[in-house]
Amino acid sequence: MTTLADSAVLSTEDNDFYHRHGYLQLPGFVDAQWLAELRAASAEFVEMSREITASNKILDVEPSHTAERPRLRRLISPVDHHETFRRFTLEGPPARLAVALLGGPVRYHHSKLNYKWSDGGEEVKWHQDIQFWPHTDFTPLTIGVYLDEVDDEMGPMGVLPGSHTGRLYDLYDADGSWAGAIADHELASIDMSKMVWLEGPAGSVTVHNCCMVHGSLPNGSTRPRPLLLQTYSALESYPVAGIGANGVTGRTSGAVIGGPATQLLEIEGRRLHGAPDWSKKGPPTIFGSQQKQP
Numbered sequence: 001m002t003t004l005a006d007s008a009v010l011s012t013e014d015n016d017f018y019h020r021h022g023y024l025q026l027p028g029f030v031d032a033q034w035l036a037e038l039r040a041a042s043a044e045f046v047e048m049s050r051e052i053t054a055s056n057k058i059l060d061v062e063p064s065h066t067a068e069r070p071r072l073r074r075l076i077s078p079v080d081h082h083e084t085f086r087r088f089t090l091e092g093p094p095a096r097l098a099v100a101l102l103g104g105p106v107r108y109h110h111s112k113l114n115y116k117w118s119d120g121g122e123e124v125k126w127h128q129d130i131q132f133w134p135h136t137d138f139t140p141l142t143i144g145v146y147l148d149e150v151d152d153e154m155g156p157m158g159v160l161p162g163s164h165t166g167r168l169y170d171l172y173d174a175d176g177s178w179a180g181a182i183a184d185h186e187l188a189s190i191d192m193s194k195m196v197w198l199e200g201p202a203g204s205v206t207v208h209n210c211c212m213v214h215g216s217l218p219n220g221s222t223r224p225r226p227l228l229l230q231t232y233s234a235l236e237s238y239p240v241a242g243i244g245a246n247g248v249t250g251r252t253s254g255a256v257i258g259g260p261a262t263q264l265l266e267i268e269g270r271r272l273h274g275a276p277d278w279s280k281k282g283p284p285t286i287f288g289s290q291q292k293q294p
């Protein structure tokens, strides 16, 4: 695990760029060997999708999906469903990059493989991520990897530089239902001409902070646009239970990468050393803990 702290993975300039602008683009960051393994793993799920007619807990498919013409929207939590994705996300290039960007061990939160299928694969409306899974700080970042080349026709990731330090938008509709997107009347006040589209050859990496305004257009090309996304936070950042996707982000969520786990955290500027994680075994009573009884 110590090799994960390898600082050669990221230049000082790129590190500074990420923290200043809230995003980063690294063309061809992932090598051909990894790409071949990731594509092979992905192809297994495309084959598996031929056996389903509607979305399930692993695969999200478009309404027009069929066995003959698969149309996948998303593989949910790939880390939990295939050893290649587990190794890549928890031990491979994105894990190293997250450790370098956050300056120490990190906590894995969740992963997904967004396919954005050919000939109209759906847009992702403008949003920020942190409202979906709030944390105790704003360190969470998402690293995306294009498994194939992505050009401007294919709905590349779009980011609004600097928006990570700006306003946090309300992602509910006027009727109080969750929309998961910034409302149109709010978008009217955002200068969309400043949007940067992160295209790139296969293996290119995108990074965006959890407060970054981002999204992507439909895929107008004849090729799907598989984008493998994985989210990490600083070690001392914790998901806030009971809000959004927190608690349902997969069984690997919370795995610590690049160093030993600690229970240190900071709330309102005050540091504390929290109790161990009892979510799997169940909590002991205060009597058992104080008397050192199991």
Ligand SMILES: O=C(O)CCC(=O)C(=O)O
Residues within 6 Å of the ligand: 114, 116, 124, 129, 155, 156, 157, 214, 215, 216, 227
């Ligand atoms: O797939 C994309 O283009 C963007 C994905 C994204 O922002 C999300 O899934 O939260």
